[in-house]
Amino acid sequence: MDSPGAADRRFICAAIAEAEQGMAEGGVPIGAALVVDGQVVATGRNRRVQQGDPIAHGEMDCLRNAGRRRDYRRATLYTTLSPCMMCSGTIVQFGIPRVVVGENATFGGNEEFLRSRGVEVVVLDDARCQALMRRFQQERPEVWAEDIAE
């Protein structure tokens, strides 16, 4: 058996791997993974830069990659960064009951919205996620501002 939180720390690694790939591609380094019944069923990463697609946030790319499903109620969505309002609305719309967030020190604010709609939000305060976002925000401030519509 995993110790408490060990499964979350394991699954967030799948999201971090996507974020690191995004960084290597010159993109916004945010990744996500969808886990159903203890299995990763899809991963994704922000591809705004790579695909010129403003809706391709990490969580959205992951849900797109996961295809049409009927098991969202048994799912946990892992994301390296606290979800924006688009992704938070999507989590609520899809009926995903649990979100595990790598960190919300570099961006956040929708945790209370999610909780008010019945979504469990766990924040891991993961140092790797924070370091990746801090480096990106310093190196590419204009892309980051665009991604959060500032």
Add this chain to the structure above:
Amino acid sequence: MDSPGAADRRFICAAIAEAEQGMAEGGVPIGAALVVDGQVVATGRNRRVQQGDPIAHGEMDCLRNAGRRRDYRRATLYTTLSPCMMCSGTIVQFGIPRVVVGENATFGGNEEFLRSRGVEVVVLDDARCQALMRRFQQERPEVWAEDIAE
């Protein structure tokens, strides 16, 4: 000069044309158009069925087709049907200040969320939009239930 509301009734036609194309393709008949400074800059339609993509609601497809932009603050989003929570969250995240909805008789509920975030919501009560959705909901109830995560 257009009479009051005439521009909205003209632009919603671009969204209705997309919805009709979606119906003809066997998809969910919901369409959208993004208008900036009095010009249609992109249109889109729900492509869940056509592309197997659960995030491809009409509004999302339209915003994807519109590409990376910096003019959302001057935009109006036209949609044949009242936006779901995913699309409403996206409208707020992108900073789109105005949404014109073809109808909200067959689906709705996020108008107050949008207004609480400062978005102007206009509902046209368009009979063509209602007829299209009613026909779809009767003919394909299982696809409709999936699209709204029921």
